[in-house]
Structure formats: C-alpha cells, structure tokens
Amino acid sequence: MTFESPIFELRQVSRTFGQVSALTDVSVMIHAQERVALLGPSGAGKSTLLNLLNGAIAPTAGEVRILGHEVRRLSPRQLRQVQRHIGRVYQQHHLVTNLSVIHNLNAGNLGRWPLWKAALSLVWPQEVATAAKALAQVGIPEKLYARTDRLSGGQQQRVALARVLVQDPIAILADEPIASVDPARSQELMNLLRDLCERTGKTLVVSLHDVAVARSHCDRILGLRQGRIAFDLPTAQVTDAHIRDLYVL
Ligand code: ADP
Ligand code: MG
Numbered sequence: 487m488t489f490e491s492p493i494f495e496l497r498q499v500s501r502t503f504g505q506v507s508a509l510t511d512v513s514v515m516i517h518a519q520e521r522v523a524l525l526g527p528s529g530a531g532k533s534t535l536l537n538l539l540n541g542a543i544a545p546t547a548g549e550v551r552i553l554g555h556e557v558r559r560l561s562p563r564q565l566r567q568v569q570r571h572i573g574r575v576y577q578q579h580h581l582v583t584n585l586s587v588i589h590n591l592n593a594g595n596l597g598r599w600p601l602w603k604a605a606l607s608l609v610w611p612q613e614v615a616t617a618a619k620a621l622a623q624v625g626i627p628e629k630l631y632a633r634t635d636r637l638s639g640g641q642q643q644r645v646a647l648a649r650v651l652v653q654d655p656i657a658i659l660a661d662e663p664i665a666s667v668d669p670a671r672s673q674e675l676m677n678l679l680r681d682l683c684e685r686t687g688k689t690l691v692v693s694l695h696d697v698a699v700a701r702s703h704c705d706r707i708l709g710l711r712q713g714r715i716a717f718d719l720p721t722a723q724v725t726d727a728h729i730r731d732l733y734v735l
Contacts, residue, residue, distance in 0.1 A: 491553075491554045492515045492516060492517050492551070492554075493516050493517060493518055493520075493552075493553060493656060493657050493689045494514070494515070494516040494539050494550075494551070494552060494657070494689075494691070495514075495515050495516075495549075495550075495551040496512050496513055496514045496515075496538065496545075496548065496549070496550055496551075497513055497548050497549040497551075498511050498512070498513055498547070498548040498549070499511070499512045499513070499538065499545045499547065499548035499549065499550060500512070500545060500546055500547040500548055501531075501534055501538065501543065501545050501546050502546050507713050508531050508534040508713055509531045509534050509535060509538070509545075509713045509714075510712075510713045510714050511548075511714065512531075512535065512548075512713075512714070512715055513548075513715075514708065514715065514718060516539075516657075516689060516691060517689070518656075518687070518689055519683075519687050519688070519689055520689055520690075520705065520706055521680065521683060521689075521690040521692075521703065521704045521705050521706070522689075522690065522691045522692070522704060522705075522706045522707070522708055523692055523693075523694050523699075523700035523703070523704035523706070523707045523708065523721075524536070524691065524692065524693040524694070524708050524710060525693075525694060525697060525700055525707055525708070525709050525710070525729070525732060526709055526710035526711055526716070526732055527711070527732065527733055529712075530710040530711055530712065530713065530732075531710050531712075531713040532661070532662075532693035532710055533661055533693065534713075535693075535710070536574075536659045536661050536691065536693060538550050538557075539552065539572070539657075539659055539691060540552070540569055540572040540574060540659055541557045541560075541565050541568060541569055541572075544557060544558060545557075545558075552568050552572065553568055553571060553656065555568050570598060570653070570655070571655050571656040571657070572655050572656070572657050572658075572659060573650040573653050573655035573657070573658045573659070573688075574650070574658070574659050574660070574661075575646060575647065575650055575658060575659070575660040575661075575663050575679070576646070576660075576661055576663070577661060577662045577663060577665050577666055578666075579642055579643055579645070579646035580646070581634050581642055581645060581646060581649075582634065583633075583634045583635035583642075584633070584634070584635060585633070585634060586630075586631050586632060586633055586634065587617075587621065587629050587630055587631065587632050587633075587634055587637070587645055588614065588617050588630050588631060590634055590645055590649060591616075591617035591620060591621065591630075591645070591648055591649050591652050592613070592617060592652070593649060594620075594648075594649040594650065594651070594652030594653035594654075595613065595616075595652060595653070598653075614630075616652055617630065617648075617652060618630055620648040620649070620651040620652045621644075621645070621648045623648065623651055623682065624644040624645070624647050624648045624651070624678060624682075625644065625678075626641055626644050626645075629641065629645070639667065639671075640667070640671050640674070640675070643663075643667070643671075643675055644675075644678070647675075647678060647679065647682065651682065651686075654686075655688065656688065656689065657688060657689035657690070657691065658679070658683060658688055658689070658690050658691075658692075659691050659692075660679065660690070660691070660692040660693070661692075661693050662693050662694065662695060663675060663676075663679065663692065664676060664694070664696070664699065665695060672696070672699065673699075676699055676702075676703045677703075679692070679703075680703045690704070692704065697729050700721070701721055701724070704721060705720060705721055706718070706719070706720055706721060707719060707720075707721050707724045709724075709728060709729075709732045710732075711731075711732050716728070716731065716732055717732075
C-alpha cells in the first residue's frame, strides 16, 4: 500500500496528564519510508508521542492524523482498523513465552482475522507459511515450533520483530527497543529493524537513548526536551551542540 499524504501528521498537539504537560504544541509530519529517531532525556515526551502516533492516546489539544484519518473523528472500530497498519515494538517484547514461536507470530494477524480464526489459531496454527517467511526474514527459520521461553533474549527480540512483519504494517513504532540489551546485540537488532523497514518500504519511528545509534540508523532526528520539539533535522545536520542542548539540566 502506498500513501501520498503523510503517514503521521500532528498539528499543534498538546497532551497533559492531570497537571503534567507531557507534550506541548508539537507539530510534525512524517512521510512514507522515513526513518525518524526520537531523542531526548527521560520524561521528554517520547513515549507519549509514540502513543499518539498509533492512537493509543488522544491529544488534549490539536489534531493527530494517522494515514490521513483524524483520530478524534474515528469510531473505536475505525480506529482499530487504522491501528492494524501501525506496528509496535516494545522494550519488553510482550511475547507469550510459554507458547511456541508460531503462536506468537500468529498474534500478528489477530487484528485482521475474524474471531473464529483467531480462536482456532490458539489450537491449530493458521497461515504457517506467512509465519515461517517472517521468521526467515529475521534469521531464525528453524525456531518456528520452538517454545518461546527456550529462546535467548536476542532470539525473542527477533520473534517480536517477526510478529510485526506478520502484521505487515505500513509503519513501525518502536519505544526504546534496545534499552535493555547489550551494545553488540543492540547494533544487531537496530540493523535488522532498519533493513526490514528499508526492504519492505515501511516507515519507522523509534525512540532511542543512544545518540550514535540514532545517527547511524535513522535519516531524521527529532529532539524532544520538556515536551517540546527542540529540533527536527536530517541526521547529517544534527550537531553535537544540538545534542548537548537536549540533555543540559
Ligand atoms: P519519555 O518517554 O521521553 O521518558 P514520557 O512520554 O513517558 O517521556 O513522559 C512525559 C511526561 O509525561 C513525564 O513527565 C511523565 O511522567 C508524564 N506521563 C506520561 N504518561 C503519563 C501517565 N499515563 N500519567 C501521568 N503522567 C504521565
Ligand atoms: Mg519513554
């Protein structure tokens, strides 16, 4: 599926939680196949922004458009349909570890399948070929019927990525996907994520702590500080001074 219009569009968006302003007056457009890193200190609003981008939360002011649809105008059912096109990767992979890999991969289909098929898949895996292909793409084809809790941490992360591939979204949102892994594995995981997005033409928005990883894996960096956009630039134009200003107390 291709989209001429922006994949994501925020116009003067603010989001508060009680007295706390998590995001203030954020305007941003993200187009198809861009790879955008969100950088900023803890509490800057990265997760809030990602949650707005898939409609998990609504803005308290301003307008959020996902694939051209204004989130606040959608019924719950319409919102779910839009959300099927937006995949998420979490720091904790949200896998059901006492089930086999194939069952976890089938979970990527649940938004699309009718209830009977979803229920049946719990007993008898559906669409094995799709799952097998996704698992091959992340480099562990032999683990299709392995129990998920028998896999290493790195392999489980690959399964989480394969599940997103099964979902086949237009965009992938990843919230600090490498925050809890060692440097070698985080390079590997980010390479995989970047290559998968490149190969399949998906848009990527990823929050990161590691500035070097943002530079090496994304073509645009959005710096957030205290809920506001500090800068929004092509990676090549981001200077050390930009980064420093982001993190000064
Ligand atoms: P980041 O992901 O950059 O660390 P967050 O988006 O999680 O930042 O948080 C931004 C601010 O909003 C923080 O001050 C945080 O405490 C607050 N916040 C985020 N989510 C909630 C929530 N559900 N309830 C209350 N405060 C929240
Ligand atoms: Mg966060």
